[in-house]
Amino acid sequence: MRSLFLILFLFSFNAIAQNAEGLPFTRYFSTQDYEGGIQNWSITQNNEGLIYVANNFGLLEYDANSWNRYVVPGGTKMRDVTIGPGGEIYVAIQGDFGYIIPSNPEGERYISLADSLPEKYRNFDEAWRIFHDGENLYFCTFRQIFLFNGKGQLIDVIEPTYPPENFHFVNNRLFVNELEYGLTYLDNGKLKLFEKGEFFKGKAVTSIIPIANNHLLIFTNSHGVYTWDGTKYKIWNENNHEIFSSASVNTAIRLSSGNMAIGTQNKGLYITDSNGEILFYLNKGNGLNNRTVLSLFEDIYGNLWVGHNNGISVIELTVPFTLISEQSNLPGTGYDGMAVDDIIYLGTNNGLYSKNITDPTIQNYTFVENSRGQVYSIKEIDDYLLMGHHLGTFLINDRKVEQISDVLGAWTFVELPDHPEYIICGTYKGLLLFKREGKSLKFVRKLKGFDESSRVMEVDDSGYIWMTHGYKGVYRLHIHDELDSVQVKFYGIEQGLPSNYLVNVWKINGRLIFSTETTIYSYNEKTDRFAPDEYFSEFFDENSNISFMEQDPMGNIYYLSSTEIGVLLRQSNGTFEKNTKIFNRLKGLLNDDLQNLSILNSNQVLYGAKEGFIMYTKQGGDPSDASFDALIRKVYNTSTLKDSVIYSGYYYNGENLLSDIPEEKIPEYHYSKNSIKFEYSAPFYQGSKYTRYQYKLENYDEDWSSWSETNVKEYTNLREGSYTFKVRAINIYDQISEVDSYSFVIVAPWYRTTLAYIGGAFLLLFIIASTFYFVDSRHKKEKRLMELTQEREINQKESQLRSSEEMLEKLKSEKLKAEVESKNQELATSTMHLLNKNSFINSIKHNISSIIKRSKNQEVKKELNKIMVNIEKNIASDDDWEHFAIHFDQVHGDFTKRLKDNYPKLTPQEMKLSAYLRMNLSTKEIAHLLNISVRGVEIARYRLRKKLTLERSENLQEFILKY
Structure with missing residues (x-):
């Protein structure tokens, strides 16, 4: 349950004294930001923290994330807004008044209360102010004041004698400013002249604020500010009376701190203490974007909302930070600062600036001549105020600078304990030696033996200078007694440091500590090594790379790190308590080049920012x-x-x-x-x-x-x-x-509702029962059918048994027939082989016969004739082809017989060719079997095609195979 009321906390915000520096954090909203009109006449806040603004274009609503705009019928200018006891948003507009209910999903709902007025009162020009006392509502116009109860019912109409100039509600009493008469108040339905109220005849009263002992603080537009102590009026602050008289005060409120905020027509905003002393003055270009202030409101967090003639500003008065930037005539990024006596010096990348902080009439900073360029550091050593600058080393005195060295890149300065008359300066390329001479310093020499950039240095109790380099490590420097050279010892990972990167040295509680990439280390002189510092390890984790540390006069340690900004507050028992919350407000604002903070005094710390500086002032309250x-x-x-x-x-x-x-x-x-x-x-x-x-x-x-x-x-x-x-x-x-x-x-769809599930369950039961009945009936029928089937199958099996014996005999016969056919095929193959053999033997016989005819050697002829006789005895008879044809027909379905019957003119050679084609033999194989050439086979195929009367498109091989 969202809380009905947010806690309205009061801060003891009185640390912004006259010598405070800078301006409060301010955010400006333009008409483009809130998408409304220029003028903002009234500001308020509801219980949930939302901001409402009466604007020329309607009612603006802001939730810290986005703006919303409610437009009332007619789109007329809105003059005032207030939140009613029930959360309704009451508004006063041109020619109307009523309330808005922002809860209608389709859009806001506006209810006019002016429409319920009697006809004679309805035609008014302007509703200017709204007040409520918890029970009744007062709607103030320039003709009448309409009194409504909480139910929206008209209960009274008050008609002033003279046209009202303004209205104020103080201590449950309605005051009316009538220029022709004076200051009046409402009493039992009648307007009466306030005590000595004629004092304000001809004076426009713009605000009335109750103060202690039932006294009043009364602001006028152009006649100053007065207090009423019950008997007389007197000027609030004599010193500033002329300022407030000429400023054209439009509005004023008392802040929760007890200070006053005064908005003017053309001079911006004044923040004063309870006695009228000016603490802040904000104007266009000096904290504000518009000089005209039409309305003021302090929200529950102590922020001051300013309604301008063009835009809206919100000023963070409760945060303990103020901004010193170009609006205070301090341009550039902040690097270092120092307060000496009554003067504060601030160094930026543009040069050195100064200001007398005891003179309240001085608003802005003044550039110090001859200091233009990058300032790195400002350090006070005894009576010397030194400035490290890109162009060299400078001595500051009475808001003037004197260059004492032109060696480029002066970073920082340290004293030499063993030689108090000398000062060391760290530069881009080593160390410089300076000697005191009265009120000035004299450059002596550059020290030999060390040329590293020396930005961060501290001196230990033994007189050693410890210099840390951003990406090289730690150097311990000893100045020779002749003060002309340096003895150097390097420390890095080998000496216990976690790395050589991001190491810095600081003097805290009188001893040196070294911040690294991970945590804080300290040096052990006995072991000549570094080790994690046990005391500080409880405050910083291994990801906290400290980039700056400094201790204030009270012992508090302020620091900057890669993950947070904070302070270790010294307790009465000597321990420290870490505080970071309030410093989160500095996120994204600080200088991320060479981070720096400067302790000005025990309760003020200066942070180098991207735009100028941010001043932290310790105070009692904490908005965090x-x-x-x-x-x-x-x-x-x-x-x-x-x-x-x-x-x-x-x-x-x-x-x-x-x-x-x-x-x-x-x-x-x-x-x-x-x-x-x-x-x-x-x-x-x-x-x-x-x-x-x-x-x-x-x-x-x-x-x-x-x-x-x-x-x-x-x-x-x-x-x-x-x-x-x-x-x-x-x-x-x-x-x-x-x-x-x-x-x-x-809501579930109908098929997943409870009723659907119950119906489904009944349907399922019905289906199960129906299925069971159906299955049971079917089972009985199947059982009877099975019995009949069994009887029929028995009869069939007996019949099949008889036929099986016959089938068995048939199968045996078919098996024998298949075996015969197989053997016939094998015989045909063997015959084919024999035919091939005979062909081969005839070929040999022919060759031998040729040799016999050509040979003249009778003995050779005789032996060859013997071979011929043996060949004749062993060669098969001429009926080999007939045997082959018989077996071939058995395999190929009487192919030769059918072919001979259909084509009787085929020669035996053509019949053989057809058989070989039927066997799908190649041309070469056929040539061998027919004992002719391949060309002869092709001629034979051609002749066979003619005798078979084949068309040109028909393939001989396919014809034979299909025949």
Whole structure:
């Protein structure tokens, strides 16, 4: 449950005395930022922390994340806004007044109360102010004052004798400023002249503030400021009376600190103490973007909101920081500063600037002649104020500088304990020696033996100078007695340091400590090595690379690191307590080149910033302890093409605007609208861009999300069920907000409702019972059918048994026939081989016969004739082809017989060719079998085609195979 009221904390903010430097942090919103008109007449805040502004274009709403604008019918100028007891936003506009209910999902709802007035009162020009005392509402116009009760009913009409100039509500009493008469007040429905109120006849009273003992502080537009002590009026502050008289005061309020904020027509804003002494003066170009102040409001966090003639400013008065920048005539990035006597010196990349801090009439800084360029350091050694500069070394005296060395790049300075009349200066390329001569210093020489850049140096109790280099390591330097050269010893990883990078040396509590990439180290003289410093290890983790440390006169240690900015506050028992929260406000503002902080005194620290300097002033209050709320601003249904708003941050029950939806009114959404988007914010206005958020959807997310700057979360295709979306925020000070929540229900589709499940269960039981009955009936039928089938099968099996015997005989016969056919095929193959053999033997016989005919040797002829006889005996008879043809026909279905019958003119040679083609032999193989050439086979194929009367398109081989 969101708290009804945020805690209104009061800060003891009185540390900004007259000698304070700089201007408070300010943020300006232009008309482009809030998308409204130029003039902003009134500002207020509701219980949840939202800011509302009465603007020329309507009502502006700001939640620290974005601006929203409510437009009333007619779009007329809005003059005043106030929050009613029930959360309604009452507004006064041109020709109307009423209230806005910002809870309608389709848009705000405006209810006019002026429309309920009697006809004779309705035609007024301007409703200027609204007040409420908890029970009644006062709507003030320049003709009448209308009194309404909390139910919106008119209960009285007051008509001033003279046209009112202004209205004020003080201590539950309505004051009316009538120029022709004086200052009056409302008493029992009548306006009466206030005690000695004629004093203000002809004076425009712009603000009345109650002060102690029922006294009043009364501001006029052009006649100054007065106090009323119950008997007389007197000038508030004699010294500043002329200033306030000529400033054209438009408005004034008392701040929670007890100080006063005074807004003027053309001189900006004054912040004074309770006695009228000016603490701050902000004007255009000096803290403000517009010089005209129309309205002032202090929010629950102590921020001052300023409504301008063009734009809106918010001034962070409660943070202990002020900014010294170009608006104070201090251009450039801040590097170092020093306060000496009544003068403060500040060094930037543009030069040295100074200011007398005891003279309240001096607003801006003055450039110190001959100092133009990069200033690195300002250091006081005894009576000498030294400046390290890119162009060399300078001596500062009475807001003037004197160059005492032109050696480029003077970084810093240290004293020599053993030689108090000498001072060492670290430069870009080694060390310089200076000697005191009366009120001045004289450059002596550059020391030999060391040429490293020496920006960070400290001297230990033994007189050694320890110099740390940003990326090389640590050097221990000893100046020879002749003061002309340096003895150097290097320390690095081998001597215990974690690395040679980012090492710096500081003197804290009278001893030297060394910050490194990881943690803080100290030097052990006995072992001549470095080791982690046990005392400081409890304050800094291994990721805290300290870039600067300095101790103030009270023993507090201020530091800058890569992860945080903070201070170790010294306690009464000598221990330290770490404080970082308030310094988070400096995130993104400090100089990230050569980081620096300067202790000005026991309660003021100066930080080098990207734009000038930031002054920290210790004070009693701490805004980092403020509580704040996270707010769910809008909820959208994104299931359709166009997102629709289903919740806008509040629930209106007809009487009050509630920040939470009652449990009995938790919305339910159809399953078809199960995609939901949430927008949320946290109205904490200091460093709002660093606010981060965490969310969780109960019944969906197991745990909180990680922290993120994103302020929108969408869930799609949620299943039916009850959900609660929760969001919380963490601000720049690491404070976690209260949790805001939004509960809703996704209704199940009809087929997943309880009724559907019950119906489904009954249907399932019916199906099971029907199935069981059907199966049982079918089983009985199948059983009877099975019995009949068994009888029939027995008969069939007996019949099959008889036929099986016959089948068995048939199978045996077929098997024998298959075996015969197989053997016939084998015989045909053997015959084919025999035919080939005979062909081969005939070929040999022919060759031998040729040899016999050619040979003249009778003995050779005789032997060859014997061989011929043996060949004749062993060669097969001529009927080989007939045997082959018989077996061939058995294999190929009487091929030769059918072919001979159909083509009787085929020769035996052509019949053989056809058989060989049927066997799918190649041309070469056929040539061998026919004992002719390959060309002869081709001629034979041609002749065979003619006798078979084949067309040109028909293939001989395919014809034979298919025949």
